Amino acid sequence: MSILLTPTAHARVRRFMEADASALGLRFGVKRTGCSGWGYVVDMARERRPDDTVFEQDGVAIHVDAASLPLVDGTEIDFAKKGLGEEFVFRNPNMAAECGCGESFTTDAERA
Known part of the structure; x- marks a missing residue:
């Protein structure tokens, strides 16, 4: 299991963290949205959640978070x-299709 930041994304997140003393890092996940099903959620993590x-x-x-991990792993x-x-x-790598506007995606498991 992994999530990887490119050097450009890593530098940007570091700048966000330097500007926000309460930030522990990046929060990355998904939520149901759009016409394909899942949209990405990116924010600063200010707490470590149990899952x-x-x-x-x-x-x-x-x-x-545990619910997002299978959809964003890799x-x-x-x-x-x-x-x-x-x-x-x-x-x-889990994305099987994306809506036309690029706001949401679906996975192979959901299309089955």
């Missing part, structure tokens, strides 16, 4: 500039 799996990468803790998180904005970008 969290925590991945450590060069001083950055990535907290993933994901690489990047941070990219797109047009005038910036956003986290996800390369998730």
